Amino acid sequence: MSNPVLHAFFLGRAFAEVLSEKIEDTLTNALSDLGKFDAEQREQLRQFIEEVQTRAQRDVTQGNSVSTPGDDGADLQETIDDLRAEIARLKAELKNYRHQQV
Missing domain, CATH: 1.20.5 (Single alpha-helices involved in coiled-coils or other helix-helix interfaces)
Incomplete structure (x- = not known):
């Protein structure tokens, strides 16, 4: 390329394209990680609730009573x-x- 203005134009355009792709990849990865974290937290909460309900049901079935102030x-x-x-x-x-x- 003999024209420096034309060379600068194509260099700038290539820079903008690459930068745009990198930003898109970074944003996609960040949103993906956030989605994974949210799903993991929801699963942990579900398991926690399930465990609490299971223990409560077991105690009801076994006839365990809640401690009273004197106990x-x-x-x-x-x-x-x-x-x-x-x-x-x-x-x-x-x-x-x-x-x-x-």
Whole structure:
């Protein structure tokens, strides 16, 4: 190419095409990762709910009763504490994931 203006035009056009493709690939990958994360979180929530329902049904079937204030409620309190810790852990993981996406 002998004309530098024509050369600059084609160089600029090629640059814009490549940049556009890279941005499209990056956006597609990010949305795909977000979709996977959302699906994984929904599945974990579904499994959690299923486990809670299964345990509750088992306790009802076995005739277990809830601790009353006069009873030793340590097991119930321990379960509540474990659930709170798990929720806090999941919130922290979600926060870390969101910060990685930025």
